Amino acid sequence: MGSEKALVAEGVCHSYGKGGGRCEVLKDFSLTLEKGAFMALMGPSGSGKSTFLHLAGALLPPGKGKIVVDGREITAMGDGEATRFRRRNIGIVFQAFNLVETLDVSANISLSARLDHKAPDSARVALLLETLGLSGKGKKFPDELSGGERQRVAVARALYAKPALILADEPTGNLDVHAAHSLCEILKSLNGKLDTAILLVTHDPMVAATANEVAFLKDGRIAAVEPTSHDPAHVSRRYLEMYNPAQP
């Protein structure tokens, strides 16, 4: 099922806690991601970036609002339907990698196929291994890989099912500078080759500059969406202007 828009969020509200301790992190949040777009989502800690990512990945139901991914409204789905949709149409990359320790690299990559009770496509696995610089590592287990390699396996897993949307939540958070840079280049390259939209949550201007656009989250909603020009300095300056206006 195709759509011009990979992700459409309209009037999304979400809060945590109960009673007097209730905290509203997203207030009337709206965002659109075109097919094949590469957008970074920035904001200070606790601003709701990861929360929106989880909502977009059908991992949490919103309090209010609507989220449509690849033409399907995920907020109207039950848990089972949303899970199956996520399996086939959304790829998620986490800061902590979140690989299955008891499966080898190839099995981790083809996880969605196994969950769909299908035989893994070994050619696709091999392609992804090669694309992500993991050739020859198919039989290794996660604890035999470096942090950068593990994160690349997570990216390969996210790409396996050819999803319409990839959500990356601080993917470089646990990587050293070199590995982080390498991962960013990979994401940029993949975005150029594939028709998959990428929404990348980060607070790092260098990582955000990898994307084509950056959305700034403020007071629970999108304050601005701007091109990054792939310039970390520009992104950094705009970040400071957005969240620390008193700074020169």
Place this chain on the structure above:
Amino acid sequence: MIPTLAIRSLMRAKARFLCAVLGISMAAGAIVFSTSLVATNNAQAPAMAKRAARPWSEWRTARRKDAFPGAKIVLETVDLTVDFRPGGRVLQGPPMRVRLAEAPEANPYGAVALVEGVWVEQDAAEPQVVCVDAAMRRFGKIKPAVGEFVKFVGRKGTMTARIAGYLNGDRLPPQFPNVFANRAAFDALQAEERSAIAFFSEASGVLAPGEIFTPESDAVVAAFKSDEQRRMDYATPLMIIAAVLTALSLLVNSLLLSIEANKKTLAILRLNGMTRRGIVAFVAVEAFLMAFCGWALGCAAGMGAVKLFSLDAAAFPAGAAYDFTKMGCTLFAMPFVALLAIAFSLRSALKTRPIEALAERVKPARRGMAITFALGFAAFVAVETWGASLMRAFVPSPEWPDAIVSILPAGASSFDIEKLRGIEGVERISELLPLQVYLEEAPPSPPPEGKGGRGGRMPAKPNALFLAAEWLPRFKFAEGDYETACAGLKRGEIVISLMMSRARNLHAGDTLLGLKIAAVADVNWHMVTSRALVRGMNRMPVMTDGPCFASFDTVESLDRRPAFMVPMTHVCLDYKKEFLAKHGPFGAGRLVEKEIARRLGNRVDSTVRLHSRDEIADGTLAHGTDVIGAAARVPFVFLAILAIGFVAMLVAEADARNKEFRILRAVGATKGQIAWKLVASALRTAACGVACGVPAGVVCGYFASLKTAAIWPGLPHYLAIPWQIVAEGAIGAFVFALIFAIPSALARSSPRQ
């Protein structure tokens, strides 16, 4: 993929897997072993019957010795009881009954050989006997020594003979004599009623009176079947419940630990698109795998244990036998247990959202640990409560007189009660006048030869046992009260037992044999009246619905004989408190018994025997273990299983808190301080488990005892909780678990890791 993940998860957590499998296997094995052991014992019956009957192919009984021409051997027999008092102690428990025969020239048995002493001297002036070993043993250990004199008690008198030797038999075929007497001993029993037994070495083809017995007869084979079968049948429903509970507790324990340990993996799978069904499948694979492995191991171990047990060809000529029916039941129970365990353990796993699961730190499943401890402990408490509640009905009411003294068979004169007053240590003493009466409306039959007519003509009919004494004990009353009862007795009314009230639907105000019922007493009376042979005298059946208390005048009016013809066969007494405190029940009993015998002239035609109400306090065995049998040992199996499970839980908790403990050690906490944290946590868990397990176990055990007690209709129902055993069990399991778990936990908390 899910089965692969589940299997790998189990292989990575071998200790948890092994604990669960071991626990389940012990539960399954306990059932397989117990039931197959009974089957094995019973399978030996035909071979053992044949062996025990050697060299005889057939035997018959009759009233007269000359009824069997063509028999190889014909012996006259007399049925007696043995008054054996090791160390002067009257043995409590069922009477020792023997069948004494005039001795042939040599041992007539093949398999039963003379192993101690010598055969009797036929012409000796001194009465001598040779006895079959098992007939003279009480509680498997004690028997009169060769050369010792033993008194045998009949219906007409007594005979004292010296033990010349012992035959080595255990169980003999029905009707076989188990004591052989020389002429002097047999002649001393002239007044006793005799029967005859004839032995044939091949099929007799003789048309003669008497039942035919062969080694293959159903009655003979049945006599060689184990009493344990009956006891096991009583206990089987509860044992199955307890085994299921215990296996369930181990399985739930393991699954909860597994879910906690694999929470992150399951969360990742959920994030990547695995539905809740996948979690169910993961847990189900683990559950069924552990349940099946445990069951298979348990069955194999149980069968192997039975096989080992029955290797002795002499004791088990037919080899091992297995109860495949009950084994099949365990196979059906196994998936049921697995499904229950899955249901118990999945709830929290399914509720947790995957993203929350990723964020959570792994914490020990304390609630699950408490549940599994509760389930396992409940199994132990259930079996103990079952046993105690069942036995409570057999323990005589404390209001019953402290002792009943039998003066049998001849009794003494009723006037002799006056000679027994004022005995040191005795608060009060009274003749206890028993009279058993048949209850159907029937014309009286002619009295048996030599006896007063006590009514009844069909021995199989139910009867009432009337008891008269100078005072009515202060029983608890189900209807009426003590004052009403005493007033009623004075008016010629009677007080019946609650058991009779239930069995016959009789209540205060109704009549029995034309006598008005003044009150209904809630009294346990079984052991006391049977041990003292109050019931079953004068050929009346032993079974009765309970005593009916009445005045002397009332009982004498029911008896057909004039009062002066009725001998005093029993007295009842209460001790003085200080006398009992000083000497204890055994010592007090021996002193009083000796004094009574002396005051009655140390008669030779009767034997004076004092029977304590409190058998257990007296130090002798009670009837209880005969009913419960091997089931009394089973709870400890479940306790061991519980302890194993608790070890696994504690080790798992240590694993979950590993990082915390390592940091504490690095900062400076000692091993003792870490150990105390674990102990405190274990104490909390165990306390919760005990608090839940005890009521659950008590309820299960009590209802199981009601089901078992239904075998004896009218038996009072009690709830008896053996608190001391329960406390000891809880402490024992807890300490055992700590001993094994703490060192392992501390080893994992090294700050260097």
